[in-house]
Amino acid sequence: MSKGEETRQAILSRAFELATVVGVSGLSIGRLAEEMGLSKSGLFAHFGSKEALEVAVVEEASRQFVQEVMVPALRHPRGEPRLRALFDGWMQWGQRPGGCFFVGASTELDDRPGAPRDTLVRALKDWLDELAKAVRISISEGHFRADVNPEQVAFEIYGLMLGMHTFHRFLREPTTLDRARQAFERLLTDSRVASPRSR
Amino acid sequence: MSKGEETRQAILSRAFELATVVGVSGLSIGRLAEEMGLSKSGLFAHFGSKEALEVAVVEEASRQFVQEVMVPALRHPRGEPRLRALFDGWMQWGQRPGGCFFVGASTELDDRPGAPRDTLVRALKDWLDELAKAVRISISEGHFRADVNPEQVAFEIYGLMLGMHTFHRFLREPTTLDRARQAFERLLTDSRVASPRSR
DNA sequence: TGACAAATCGAACGACCGTTCTATTCTAAC
DNA sequence: GTTAGAATAGAACGGTCGTTCGATTTGTCA
Numbered sequence: 001m002s003k004g005e006e007t008r009q010a011i012l013s014r015a016f017e018l019a020t021v022v023g024v025s026g027l028s029i030g031r032l033a034e035e036m037g038l039s040k041s042g043l044f045a046h047f048g049s050k051e052a053l054e055v056a057v058v059e060e061a062s063r064q065f066v067q068e069v070m071v072p073a074l075r076h077p078r079g080e081p082r083l084r085a086l087f088d089g090w091m092q093w094g095q096r097p098g099g100c101f102f103v104g105a106s107t108e109l110d111d112r113p114g115a116p117r118d119t120l121v122r123a124l125k126d127w128l129d130e131l132a133k134a135v136r137i138s139i140s141e142g143h144f145r146a147d148v149n150p151e152q153v154a155f156e157i158y159g160l161m162l163g164m165h166t167f168h169r170f171l172r173e174p175t176t177l178d179r180a181r182q183a184f185e186r187l188l189t190d191s192r193v194a195s196p197r198s199r
Numbered sequence: 200m201s202k203g204e205e206t207r208q209a210i211l212s213r214a215f216e217l218a219t220v221v222g223v224s225g226l227s228i229g230r231l232a233e234e235m236g237l238s239k240s241g242l243f244a245h246f247g248s249k250e251a252l253e254v255a256v257v258e259e260a261s262r263q264f265v266q267e268v269m270v271p272a273l274r275h276p277r278g279e280p281r282l283r284a285l286f287d288g289w290m291q292w293g294q295r296p297g298g299c300f301f302v303g304a305s306t307e308l309d310d311r312p313g314a315p316r317d318t319l320v321r322a323l324k325d326w327l328d329e330l331a332k333a334v335r336i337s338i339s340e341g342h343f344r345a346d347v348n349p350e351q352v353a354f355e356i357y358g359l360m361l362g363m364h365t366f367h368r369f370l371r372e373p374t375t376l377d378r379a380r381q382a383f384e385r386l387l388t389d390s391r392v393a394s395p396r397s398r
Numbered sequence: 399t400g401a402c403a404a405a406t407c408g409a410a411c412g413a414c415c416g417t418t419c420t421a422t423t424c425t426a427a428c
Numbered sequence: 429g430t431t432a433g434a435a436t437a438g439a440a441c442g443g444t445c446g447t448t449c450g451a452t453t454t455g456t457c458a
Contacts, residue, residue, distance in 0.1 A: 003425065004435065021310055029416065041418085042436040050416060098310060107306045110369040111220055111297060121370060155378045156385075159362025163354055166361060170309040171320060179354045186355075186389060202455060203405065228446065240448085241406040249446060405454065415444075424435070 008046045011036055012060040019057050020098030024105050024116060027057065054116040061101045062123040069093050070130060079141035080188065083134040087184055090161055091177075099169045102127070103162060128154050135191075144191045156187055207245045210235055211259040218256050219297030223304050223315060226256065253315040260300045261322040268292050269329060278340035279387065282333040286383055289360055290376075298368045301326070302361060327353050334390075343390045355386055 001009075014035060019027045029050065033043040047053040069089035076085040094100045102124055109117040128151075135150035160183050167176040200208070213234060218226045228249065232242040246252040268288035275284040293299045301323055308316040327350075334349035359382050366375040 002434085007435085023307070028414080030414070039437045040416090041438075044417075045435075104306050106365055106369045107303050108222070110365075124365075124370065151374070152378055152381060155362055155366065156359075156382050158365070159358040159382065160355075162361035162365060163358025166305055166309075166323075166357070167354065170305045171323065175350070179351055182351060183355050183358065190385060190389065201404085206405085227444075229444070238407045239446090240408075243447070244405070399458100401456105401458090403454105403456080405452100407450105407452070409449095409451105411446105411448075413445080416442100418441075419439090420437100421439105422435100422437070425433090426431100427433100428429100428431085 004046070007036075007038075011038075011043060011046060012056055015053065015057050016060045016064065016101065017097070019061075020096065020101045020104065022098075023108050024054050024057065025108065025112075027054070029053070051115060055119050058105065058116055058119040058123060061105075062119075062126070065093065065102070065123075065127070070127075073134075079134075079138040080143040083131070083138055083188075086131060086134055087157065091164070091180070094161070094165060094168070099165055100161070103165045128158060131157055138191070142193065145193050148191045153187065153191060157184070160184060160187075203245070206235075206237075210237075210242060210245060211255055214252065214256050215259045215263065215300065216296070218260075219295065219300045219303065221297075222307050223253050223256065224307065224311075226253070228252070250314060254318050257304065257315055257318045257322060260304075261318075261325070264292065264301070264322075264326070269326075272333075278333075278337040279342040282330070282337055282387075285330060285333055286356065290363070290379070293360070293364060293367070298364055299360070302364045327357060330356055337390070341392065344392050347390045352386065352390060356383070359383060359386075 011032065015027060015032055018032060018035070029044055030040050033040045036043060047056060069086065069092075073082055073085035073089055076082045090100070094103075098104065102120070105120055106124060109120055131154035132150040135144065135148065135153045138144040139146055139148055139150070160180055163183075164176055164180040167173045167179065173179075210231065214226060214231055217231060217234070228243055229239050232239045235242060246255060268285065268291075272281055272284040272288050275281045289299070293302075297303065301319070304319055305323060308319055330353040331349040334343065334347065334352045337343040338345055338347055338349070359379055362382075363375055363379040366372040366378065372378075
């Protein structure tokens with residue numbers, strides 16, 4: 001790795017942390033440069049524009065998310081255990097300072113067309129696809145009923161995660177973790193083969 | 200209403216619309232003054248500080264939310280019908296340009312202590328209390344089982360709303376409305392007296 | 399109608415923003 | 429060890445931000 005790539009990566013690493021707290025557009029080049037011990041223009045040269053920096057930050061966030069949540073979940077058995085691992089992994093991920101990068105960024109960018117938004121949409125869809133895939137495997141493994149809708153379950157799981165985020169980080173409700181767990185269990189129960197009720 | 204109060208109210212009305220789209224801190228006094236046909240300092244004088252303006256905007260949002268969602272729901276029969284009305288009312292509310300003010304503002308302010316945050320926390324808690332209250336009434340009316348936890352249901356409903364917001368406004372998923380409805384029905388089904396399963 | 403207060407304006411402030419340029423320092427390959 | 433090119437620095441730009449202050453218009457009530 002050349003010197004340039006090295007500092008660029010170091011910048012992105014810190015930029016990602018910072019953006020998780022202050023938001024993608026709240027991230028400022030001057031502030032970031034100061035934290036990195038670089039000049040504003042020196043740092044700027046690595047990206048060429050603020051928007052390109054934002055895109056790179058979103059990509060860095062995806063990279064870290066894959067590494068810290070998705071990959072470890074793949075080490076768990078296929079089906080429900082893996083789905084649980086994904087849920088647990090996200091809970092861990094959401095504990096870092098500033099919470100979940102994607103939750104903040106998606107509400108921030110929902111009305112701002114452009115490359116950063118497109119990149120984030122792609123990342124979020126990948127995550128939802130991963131959840132749906134885990135549900136689909138749960139069906140084929142015989143853990144869930146055949147008539148369970150994977151995309152529907154992924155939707156509801158993600159809603160849980162968002163609710164958890166708001167209750168924990170904004171309302172600071174100490175009951176949040178239990179609430180989320182309980183809702184998740186209800187979702188699993190309703191999806192299992194043992195359950196007699198149709199969905 | 201004096202002249203001052205009148206323009207102040209007009210400013211807040213527009214400021215609320217604007218803040219729903221660009222966020223609470225994204226709201227700028229210069230931009231707002233231009234839209235209102237006022238000078239920057241003239242508009243500024245109505246509030247004294249940006250932070251005071253932000254607080255006033257949050258209050259205005261609460262005012263409108265009560266008027267457009269909560270009050271109409273009270274005209275529906277106690278219990279499950281009213282809970283449905285609250286849900287439907289929120290869905291309508293979330294359709295306005297920029298989506299739901301509270302969803303955007305709460306992720307924006309979760310790491311920014313101060314009066315605007317405190318005001319918003321209060322407003323959101325009021326809304327959640329209203330949901331929980333509707334659930335509680337549903338129990339006493341015999342629509343829901345006695346062992347249903349009102350706060351838990353309120354948590355899950357709010358999670359649904361958040362999921363809907365992200366899927367609809369950020370991902371632009373056309374299936375969103377159905378997904379949210381279906382999840383809501385599952386929640387109601389699991390809560391009803393007819394259901395044999397314990398929660 | 400006159401007088402006092404309320405409302406609004408206009409200019410200026412310092413701070414920070416992203417971006418551009420030119421000059422300098424450093425790194426890496428020959 | 430020299431040299432070309434990459435990496436960084438520094439100063440300056442136009443712009444917007446929230447805020448202050450003194451002057452001026454406008455509304456309100458005796």
